[in-house]
Amino acid sequence: MKHLAYLNKFFYKYRWRMIPGFIFVVVSNYFGIIPAQVIRIAFDLVKDNIALFQLFDGFERQSLIYEIFGHSLLLFGTLVLVLALIRGLFLFLMRQTIILTSRHIEYDLKNEIYDHYQQLDMAFFKRNNTGDLINRVTEDVSRVRAYLGPAIMYSINTVVLSIMVISSMFTVNAKLAIYALAPIPVLSAVILFINKLINKRSEKIQEQLSALSSFVQETFSGIRVIKTYSREQDKKNSFAKESNDYKTVSLSLVKVQAVFFPLILLLIGLSTIITIYIGGIEVMRGSISSGNIAEFIVYVNQLTFPAMSLAWVTSLVQRAAASQKRINEFLDTSPRIKSQTGGKEEFRGDIEFRNVSFTYPDTGITALKEISFKVNPGKILAIIGKTGSGKSTIARLLMRMYDTSSGTILVDGIPIQDLNLNSYRSTIGFVPQDVFLFSDTIAKNVAFGLDQLDMAKVEEATKKAAVYDNIMEFEKGFETAIGERGITLSGGQKQRVSIARAITINPKILIFDDCLSAVDTKTEEKILQNLGTVMRDRSAIFIAHRVSTIKNADHILVMENGQIIEEGKHTELLAAKGSYFELYEKQLLEEEV
């Protein structure tokens, strides 16, 4: 329950919606109670009038009594109807205030979590899987909303209605009240027990359902592999098994639900029988009127709802508390990478790594050991080396996705930790190794880093990235949709769109992480030539596997096991006849083959 205390700030924020909501609950219940008394009066009236009617048997006056009697009944009927309408109006207002407020809070909470996610560092996203992140912002928030809206509304309703009904019952006749209320605690206990069973089984259904959807999702993501290896039948059998498990748990829930309502009706019926029996004795004794029995039957039936909602509300609150605990876990996580506020807005792009070492926090893998280098504007630094040698890690540290374990990274002579992250990152054009394009038009993907779509910039960038002609071949050109609902670009086209995206923002620092691997050497040559003008006064870092990509770089680092094992210009490294030379020879041979 303490986890739900987090939500109190929202109650305060929306207090002027919640307070009227509470008042509407009270008023609507008041109008729910009065009809029982009207029914009692009408009932007694019927009894008295029948006696009077019989007394005037054979007299002319009898038809007059009949008329008056009819009119009064009509009046009482109309009164019950009007009271029901007034109650309905207040119920409507109650839902309009409390349920509506819960939707406002749900909106606020979702935004708060989403906003917080965006502040968190890469290590957080590595630790938690995407499904979990999505679940907490959707499923968990929905469960919390069920507490904020229905649970709170029905709790207040239950308390108010129970107090009003029980006190009315005791005012009429304490003995009858005690007898009529006797089955209610049993009813609540039974409901509580069955509700627990229902919850347990519903949770199982939920688990099985998500297992089933994960299975289907993975199958269709990997449909190509399944078809290639002809594993359709095997997958069909696995699906049938998962599906059968789902059916079994669903059936077990249906069984419990089938018992639930008849049992409640039985207990309510029991209460009614007791009321009539004890009430009858009391009427004979003259302590209550027969109208009071009718009144009591209405009361007993009105108590069914609080008894049922008690169990339901309890489970809603329990679920919401568990969900809010999960949400708080993420909200309480503070980003390890903290930005400085204010500070430098414009950057020259001088980069220096001073004895930088880095160990990944979650895996304990030491990816960089004592790395030092400098890159100045107008210069290209190239990094080459075997896979897993730490090249991409350098890019990640330079983007400050992680902080160094030791050593310093300086940008324009300032330690990277002292910079305003937003201003700094917006001066970097980064092309990652695994290109990610959004399900949107090509134009919007290229202009992703711009505040406004500027087609002149988009076109210029795509020309430089040598992808303009490809785009123009598509029927809708830059308006072509890509991704899930659009066309699929080839690996090389994706890489070039990603390069165009980095150039569009006119960055001071350009980082290319092996982003020409899917491009043929001729196109690579063209892109590199075009980039020559782009990089004139920018610092550029080229991470590559192919020597051809980097041979014109101003300085080349050769990496192995997180260390720089050789460095210099292309010609110097060839002359040294070390690892770089070996790599060059090997790649020349591969090209010839």
Ligand SMILES: Nc1ncnc2c1ncn2[C@@H]1O[C@H](COP(=O)(O)OP(=O)(O)OP(=O)(O)O)[C@@H](O)[C@H]1O
């Ligand atoms: N997010 C991460 N968490 C933990 N360890 C990581 C992470 N990313 C990379 N590593 C590890 O750090 C080491 C260096 O990885 P890095 O990605 O920098 O290599 P790379 O030289 O860029 O390789 P490639 O050429 O294949 O891209 C590897 O051993 C890798 O397993």
